[in-house]
Each structure stands twice: as C-alpha cells, then as structure tokens.
Amino acid sequence: MSSQFVQFLIAGINAGAIYALIALGFAIIYNASHVINFAQGEFVMLGGMMTVFLLALGMPLPIAVLLAIAATAVAGMVLEKLAIEPARGASVVTLIIITIGASILLRGLVQVAMGRNFHRVPPFTGDDPIPVLGAALLPQNLWVCGVTVLAVLALRWFFTRTMWGKAILATSHNRLAAELVGINVRLVMLVSFGLSGALGALAGVLIAPITLTHANVGIMLGLKGFCAAILGGLGNFPGAVAGGLVLGLAEAMAAGYLSSQYKDAVAFVLILAVLFFLPGGLMGRGSTERV
Amino acid sequence: MAKFTLRTTAFALAVMALGISDAAAQGQPPIKIGSFLAVTGPASFLGDPEAKTLRLFVDEVNARGGVLNRKIEVVIYDTAGDAKQAATFAKRLIEEDKVDVLVAGTTTGETMAVVPLVEQANIPFISLAGAAVIVEPVKKWVFKTPHTDRMAVEKVYTELKAKGMSKVAIIGGSGGFDQSCRAQAKDLAKSYGIDLVADETYGPQDTDMTPQLTKIKNTAGVQAVFGCGFGAATSITAKNYKQLGMTQAFYFNHGVGSQQFIDGAGGAAEGMRLPAAALLVAEQLKSDDPQRAVGLAYTQAYRAKYNEPISTFGGHAYDGFFLAIDAIKRAGSTDKAKVRDALEQTKNFIGVDGIFNMSPTDHMGLDLKSFKMVEVKGGKFVLAE
Numbered sequence: 001m002s003s004q005f006v007q008f009l010i011a012g013i014n015a016g017a018i019y020a021l022i023a024l025g026f027a028i029i030y031n032a033s034h035v036i037n038f039a040q041g042e043f044v045m046l047g048g049m050m051t052v053f054l055l056a057l058g059m060p061l062p063i064a065v066l067l068a069i070a071a072t073a074v075a076g077m078v079l080e081k082l083a084i085e086p087a088r089g090a091s092v093v094t095l096i097i098i099t100i101g102a103s104i105l106l107r108g109l110v111q112v113a114m115g116r117n118f119h120r121v122p123p124f125t126g127d128d129p130i131p132v133l134g135a136a137l138l139p140q141n142l143w144v145c146g147v148t149v150l151a152v153l154a155l156r157w158f159f160t161r162t163m164w165g166k167a168i169l170a171t172s173h174n175r176l177a178a179e180l181v182g183i184n185v186r187l188v189m190l191v192s193f194g195l196s197g198a199l200g201a202l203a204g205v206l207i208a209p210i211t212l213t214h215a216n217v218g219i220m221l222g223l224k225g226f227c228a229a230i231l232g233g234l235g236n237f238p239g240a241v242a243g244g245l246v247l248g249l250a251e252a253m254a255a256g257y258l259s260s261q262y263k264d265a266v267a268f269v270l271i272l273a274v275l276f277f278l279p280g281g282l283m284g285r286g287s288t289e290r291v
Numbered sequence: 292m293a294k295f296t297l298r299t300t301a302f303a304l305a306v307m308a309l310g311i312s313d314a315a316a317q318g319q320p321p322i323k324i325g326s327f328l329a330v331t332g333p334a335s336f337l338g339d340p341e342a343k344t345l346r347l348f349v350d351e352v353n354a355r356g357g358v359l360n361r362k363i364e365v366v367i368y369d370t371a372g373d374a375k376q377a378a379t380f381a382k383r384l385i386e387e388d389k390v391d392v393l394v395a396g397t398t399t400g401e402t403m404a405v406v407p408l409v410e411q412a413n414i415p416f417i418s419l420a421g422a423a424v425i426v427e428p429v430k431k432w433v434f435k436t437p438h439t440d441r442m443a444v445e446k447v448y449t450e451l452k453a454k455g456m457s458k459v460a461i462i463g464g465s466g467g468f469d470q471s472c473r474a475q476a477k478d479l480a481k482s483y484g485i486d487l488v489a490d491e492t493y494g495p496q497d498t499d500m501t502p503q504l505t506k507i508k509n510t511a512g513v514q515a516v517f518g519c520g521f522g523a524a525t526s527i528t529a530k531n532y533k534q535l536g537m538t539q540a541f542y543f544n545h546g547v548g549s550q551q552f553i554d555g556a557g558g559a560a561e562g563m564r565l566p567a568a569a570l571l572v573a574e575q576l577k578s579d580d581p582q583r584a585v586g587l588a589y590t591q592a593y594r595a596k597y598n599e600p601i602s603t604f605g606g607h608a609y610d611g612f613f614l615a616i617d618a619i620k621r622a623g624s625t626d627k628a629k630v631r632d633a634l635e636q637t638k639n640f641i642g643v644d645g646i647f648n649m650s651p652t653d654h655m656g657l658d659l660k661s662f663k664m665v666e667v668k669g670g671k672f673v674l675a676e
Binding site: 004007008010011014015111116117118119120122127129131135136138207210211212214216217219220221252253255256259260261263264 | 331333335336339465491492493494496497498499501502503505506509522523526527530533534535536551554555556557558559
C-alpha cells in the first residue's frame with residue numbers, strides 16, 4: 001500500500017504545483033483588475049510552445065526556456081495594452097469576455113504558426129526515474145516542485161518588500177485611493193498581466209517535458225488552475241497555492257483509489273462543495289460589502 | 292518521301308487527337324468528389340493529412356489528363372469533427388454541389404450521422420473512419436477504407452496467444468475511439484482465451500497516467516498491457532510506463548501509428564508494439580510485397596509536396612480516392628448506381644492500407660494480413676513479423 005500511496009502523492013503534488021502556478025496567475029490579474037483572465041491557460045501553452053519553437057531554432061534549452069517565459073510576459077502585456085486597456089471603461093464581465101476572445105485568438109495563431117501536432121520538450125536534467133520508497137520520481141518532478149516553491153517565495157518577497165508589489169496590492173485593495181496617492185494604475189495593470197504571463201509560461205515550460213505540449217494544452221490546464229484559484233479563495237495568494245495542491249492531490253488519489261473514470265468529476269465536485277460550504281474559498285475572507 | 296508524309300500525317304493526327312481529347316476534357320463537366328473532414332478541431336491530426344492527401348492526388352490525376360477524359364474536382368468542407376456539421380455539409384454536397392461520390396468522414400461520429408442521408412440520396416460514400424459499425428451490417432451505399440478497431444484487437448490478441456500471455460490489463464482514454472477499442476477488447480477476450488485483469492481509464496486531456504499505471508503495476512499476474520488511444524495521451528502513457536519501471540509487454544492499438552507518438556514519448560516507447568498499416572513500414576517490406584511500391588509512391592509524393600512525415604491517416608484518404616477513381620473507370624461513367632456496383636466488385640485493389648477485395652457482404656474488403664505488427668526500435672517503427 002505504502003509505495004502505491006507515495007506514487008499517488010508524487011503525481012498529486014506534481015499536478016498540484018502546476019495548478020498552483022496557474023492559480024497564482026489568475027489571482028494576480030484578479031487582484032489588479034477584478035478580471036478573471038481566461039487567457040491564463042494560453043500563457044501556459046505559449047510557454048511550452050515557444051520553448052519548442054526556440055529549441056527548433058537551435059537555441060540551448062536554458063536560453064530557450066528563459067526567452068519563452070520573457071516572450072510570454074510580453075504577450076501578456078500586449079494583451080493588456082491592445083485588448084484590456086482600450087476597454088477600461090467597460091464592465092468586468094465585458095473584460096472577461098475579451099479575455100476569452102483573446103484565448104481563442106492565441107490558440108488559433110499558434111495553430112496556424114506551429115500546427116496542431118504535439119511536441120516534446122527535453123527534460124531539464126535527464127529522464128531516469130529516481131526510486132523513492134518503492135515509487136518512481138522523475139528529475140523533472142523535482143524541478144516542478146523546486147521552481148514552484150521558489151516562485152512562490154519570490155512572489156511573496158515581491159508583494160511585501162518592493163514598491164512595485166505594494167503598489168499592485170494597494171491597487172487591489174482600493175483602486176481610487178491608489179490613484180489618489182499617485183500610483184500609476186494603468187502601469188500596475190500592465191505589470192500584473194506581464195507577471196501572470198511569466199508565471200503561466202513558467203508552469204508551461206516546467207511540465208512540458210512531462211506532459212508534452214500542443215496548441216490546445218492550455219484549455220484544461222487553465223480550467224483546473226481556475227478551479228484551484230476558486231478553491232483557495234479568488235485573489236488570495238496562499239489560497240491559490242493551497243487550492244492547487246488540494247486539487248492535484250484529490251485528483252491523483254481519486255484516480256488511484258476510486259475509479260479513474262471519475263477523476264475529473266472529483267475536481268469539479270470538490271469545487272461545488274467548497275463553494276457551497278465555504279463560499280469565500282478555503283482561505284477566503286468573509287466577503288464584506290461596502291455600502 | 293512517302294514515309295515522311297506518313298509520319299507527318301501521324302503527327303498531325305496525334306495533334307488532332309490531343310486537341311479533341313483536350314476539348315473533351317474542357318467541354319465535359321468535371322467529375323466531382325465531395326468531402327467533409329475534421330481538418331481542424333480535436334481530430335485534426337487525422338483530418339488534416341486526409342485533406343492534404345486528397346488535394347495532392349486530385350492535382351496529380353488531373354495533370355495526367357483526368358479520368359474518362361474529364362477533370363476531377365474536389366470539394367472539401369471542414370467539420371471540425373462535429374457530426375451535426377458533417378450532416379449539414381453532406382446535404383450541401385449532395386444537393387447543391389451535386390457531387391458524384393463522397394470520400395469523406397474523418398471520424399465514426401461524422402460518418403454515422405451522414406449514413407441515413409447517403410442511403411436516401413443513393414450516392415456512393417467511402418468513409419475514412421475506423422469503427423466496424425460503419426460497414427457491419429452492410430449498408431448499400433456505404434464503404435470504408437481503414438481497418439476496423441476490431442481487427443487491431445484481433446491482431447494483438449493473436450500475438451499474445453502465440454506468446455502464451457493471457458493476463459492482460461487495459462489502459463485507455465474516455466473518448467469515443469478509445470472506448471470502442473476497449474469494448475472490442477472485452478468482446479473478443481473470451482474467444483482468444485484472454486483474461487482482462489485490470490481496466491483503467493484516463494481523460495482525453497489528462498497529463499499524468501501514473502496513478503492508473505500504478506494500479507496496473509500492483510495488480511498481480513499482469514503479463515501484458517494493452518493501450519487503447521491516440522494522440523498526446525499515448526505518448527504520456529509510454530513515458531509514465533517507463534518512469535514506473537514496468538517491464539511487461541506493452542501493446543497499443545493502431546491509433547498511435549505516427550512518428551509523433553515515438554518522438555513525444557522521447558525514448559520511452561522503445562520495445563512497444565502495435566498493429567499498423569503496411570504504409571508505416573513501406574520501406575522495410577520485402578521487394579516482392581505488392582504493397583511496397585504503392586506505399587513508397589505515396590510516401591514520396593506526400594513528403595515532396597508537404598515536407599512533413601506521412602501518417603497512416605492520410606493513407607486512408609489515398610485509398611478512398613483511388614477506390615472511387617478505379618470504380619468510376621470500371622463503371623465507364625459517373626452514374627451513381629453503376630459506380631456503387633463497381634465499388635462493390637473491387638477485387639485485388641492494391642492500396643496503402645492493404646489489398647481490397649470488396650463483396651456484397653464486405654464493404655471494407657481488408658483482412659488481417661493487411662495489418663503488420665510493428666515494434667518501436669531505435670526511434671522508428673520496425674516490422675516485427
């Protein structure tokens with residue numbers, strides 16, 4: 001039983017770390033603008049596909065990975081500049097619909113440019129499984145977990161220790177007040193989209209060696225990341241990480257111990273249950289309505 | 292001098308004959324082939340090479356002067372894999388475009404949605420989809436080119452039985468193709484003395500199959516694993532299988548018959564076996580194998596035009612197209628009833644999928660021999676029989 005359990009645990013934590021990164025991307029944009037960015041999954045896809053593209057140009061892996069993340073961050077900012085900013089007077093629902101449109105556009109562009117086939121990204125350090133308590137771990141699993149932890153720590157530092165991070169937090173708490181004290185809210189929006197793009201792309205390049213990548217890889221991952229964000233309480237950073245891990249583990253355990261046919265259902269039933277009993281999410285604050 | 296005159300006359304006659312036939316080709320309406328394929332959408336990896344193949348060989352046949360002195364025209368609509376769209380397009384092809392024959396239907400869903408229309412409109416229809424239900428029971432106007440998934444399972448079971456392996460675990464997706472394969476595997480198990488000891492499912496977008504494979508690993512006595520599926524999920528399954536250090540024989544169905552599967556698995560697919568159309572290993576066939584020449588010709592033409600590796604899926608369109616052309620030639624016209632009868636009488640037609648021998652009771656016309664067992668070796672498909 002134990003080696004089996006460890007194997008499910010590895011699968012769960014691995015998936016959970018990826019969901020957490022995607023959920024963090026949702027949280028950052030939601031905080032800055034109250035927009036749920038449904039193009040977040042496409043950032044994940046762009047990260048992986050850009051890496052494939054740059055590798056095909058003959059670049060070494062580390063450079064390709066970094067460039068892909070940077071390029072996706074730029075793509076996030078371009079999305080904000082061209083689609084979100086011109087519509088800034090519009091309602092949040094309109095903005096959300098714009099992000100759905102943007103995600104379809106991105107997917108289409110990548111399909112036209114790179115085809116519909118799936119691609120492999122070589123693992124960062126070897127492909128030989130490491131035995132752990134009778135279970136098997138891939139070196140890439142360690143990369144996923146390690147980099148996710150680092151990313152979460154870096155984000156924490158960014159939001160609590162830097163002026164930029166504090167400006168973003170201030171904007172999320174009260175946009176008007178932030179503007180009054182001289183924070184450039186438009187720039188904050190731009191930075192949040194860039195940061196979300198980079199986080200999504202990071203998730204994309206980390207899992208690409210394990211799961212392969214293709215133009216449509218972002219749909220399901222984006223949806224699961226969104227579930228994780230909701231689960232943890234939308235806009236809550238520790239909540240996003242916890243939500244991701246809970247979701248990943250629940251899926252892996254359900255696939256392992258219950259029927260693998262109901263794996264995806266487990267994720268969505270979990271969301272329903274949490275929303276029903278804890279409407280603010282696992283770590284959500286009780287919602288306060290200002291009158 | 293007389294000789295010279297004769298030669299000149301012959302030349303003049305030849306020129307005239309050319310002129311006449313050219314005039315005929317221009318004066319006569321083209322033969323119209325209608326097609327609806329999943330060029331985009333989730334089944335695009337099937338539909339895209341099919342559409343490319345049709346376009347390529349229509350041009351080629353036209354460059355050679357067409358058929359019955361008539362040019363060929365192909366009308367292709369993209370269904371994106373949607374069965375409802377397929378029915379709409381089929382109606383349009385039959386009523387507005389007035390096509391002579393349908394070579395269409397990437398997926399079983401699209402095909403089955405169109406069957407009632409076709410039967411009513413009395414137009415020959417060659418489907419490019421896999422499932423056995425398309426031609427079992429036989430429908431008067433419906434034919435198909437690919438092997439059925441039932442045959443793929445039979446091929447695998449035959450080899451398992453020969454190797455004395457009887458305890459088999461299945462792993463496959465929850466999509467239609469995977470489920471159909473799984474149903475055939477269950478249905479045929481008893482007659483081959485196979486005992487299915489585990490059956491695991493994953494979602495079509497899943498990115499990690501280690502939980503499912505771990506369960507199979509911990510099931511006692513599994514001698515072989517049989518994978519039902521296609522696309523990225525199969526490559527991930529292969530990777531996870533290697534990650535877990537599992538050593539049982541692994542067989543896939545024919546859905547993984549593309550180089551992408553091997554490349555995606557990144558070395559983890561080594562040693563895995565699958566039944567595949569001979570096209571996949573055309574270069575390795577013995578020189579007296581009748582399928583070698585046609586397979587190589589297709590491979591070269593496709594590569595030269597599109598500069599991408601062939602898949603067996605485009606081959607289904609190749610066979611469908613040339614079966615139609617062959618039947619029209621033998622019928623001597625595009626009269627739909629005559630073409631249908633000619634299709635049904637197809638004998639020893641050498642296609643890339645195999646050698647077709649149709650009959651009133653068999654509208655596919657392939658037997659198990661046309662499937663080859665191949666093994667992944669050194670990053671390539673290698674003939675294993």
